[in-house]
Amino acid sequence: DGGITQSPKYLFRKEGQNVTLSCEQNLNHDAMYWYRQDPGQGLRLIYYSQIVNDFQKGDIAEGYSVSREKKESFPLTVTSAQKNPTAFYLCASSTSSGGSRETQYFGPGTRLLVL
Amino acid sequence: RKEVEQDPGPFNVPEGATVAFNCTYSNSASQSFFWYRQDCRKEPKLLMSVYSSGNEDGRFTAQLNRASQYISLLIRDSKLSDSATYLCVVIPGGSYIPTFGRGTSLIVHP
Numbered sequence: 001d002g003g004i005t006q007s008p009k010y011l012f013r014k015e016g017q018n019v020t021l022s023c024e025q026n027l028n029h030d031a032m033y034w035y036r037q038d039p040g041q042g043l044r045l046i047y048y049s050q051i052v053n054d055f056q057k058g059d060i061a062e063g064y065s066v067s068r069e070k071k072e073s074f075p076l077t078v079t080s081a082q083k084n085p086t087a088f089y090l091c092a093s094s095t096s097s098g099g100s101r102e103t104q105y106f107g108p109g110t111r112l113l114v115l
Numbered sequence: 116r117k118e119v120e121q122d123p124g125p126f127n128v129p130e131g132a133t134v135a136f137n138c139t140y141s142n143s144a145s146q147s148f149f150w151y152r153q154d155c156r157k158e159p160k161l162l163m164s165v166y167s168s169g170n171e172d173g174r175f176t177a178q179l180n181r182a183s184q185y186i187s188l189l190i191r192d193s194k195l196s197d198s199a200t201y202l203c204v205v206i207p208g209g210s211y212i213p214t215f216g217r218g219t220s221l222i223v224h225p
Contacts, residue, residue: 031211038127042202042217043159090158093123103212106158108179 004026005109006091011112013085021076021110023091033073036060037088048074049074078112118214119143119205125220132193136201136219144208148186150177151202153218159202180200193223
């Protein structure tokens with residue numbers, strides 16, 4: 001079955017540690033996105049990528065980094081510069097970046113907790 | 116004014132009730148609108164797109180009012196399984212990046 005996978009489901013980070021969240025899709029989607037969701041809050045865009053080897057900052061990119069070396073993969077690194085990383089991280093993809101009606105499909109998410 | 120606003124609720128309704136949510140948006144040039152459903156501690160899932168002419172999918176009806184800049188979601192004959200948070204999503208004019216509302220919580224009780 002086609003879909004988006006994220007791993008791990010839960011991730012614990014120690015102070016000063018960088019951690020990487022995995023996102024893989026086999027939907028052949030061009031565009032991929034990373035969101036952060038805090039309790040009772042909406043989704044906030046961290047980074048997005050329209051095409052391989054290209055990505056743009058979203059609304060809250062500080063303390064995060066990404067790469068897009070393959071179409072199907074868009075890993076997110078939470079760096080030690082992100083002082084409040086505890087949140088639910090969601091990866092999404094869509095068929096293209098140009099269509100105005102492109103819906104997004106989400107992975108199951110990763111919960112990041114700080115020890 | 117926030118780009119996309121929703122009443123957070125919760126809307127607490129009995130089984131079988133009809134309930135409606137509204138979502139207002141600030142960018143008058145917005146072209147694409149969606150409703151997503153998010154269960155507790157799960158990812159959002161597309162419920163339905165919202166078309167200018169309105170659209171219906173079983174017990175769910177979505178409508179767009181461009182003049183007043185809001186979209187609505189009507190749920191008829193509510194089921195216990197409809198309990199979830201409903202997210203309004205708008206793609207602003209001139210962009211392909213969706214903006215999410217904070218969501219409206221629905222609780223359907225026996």
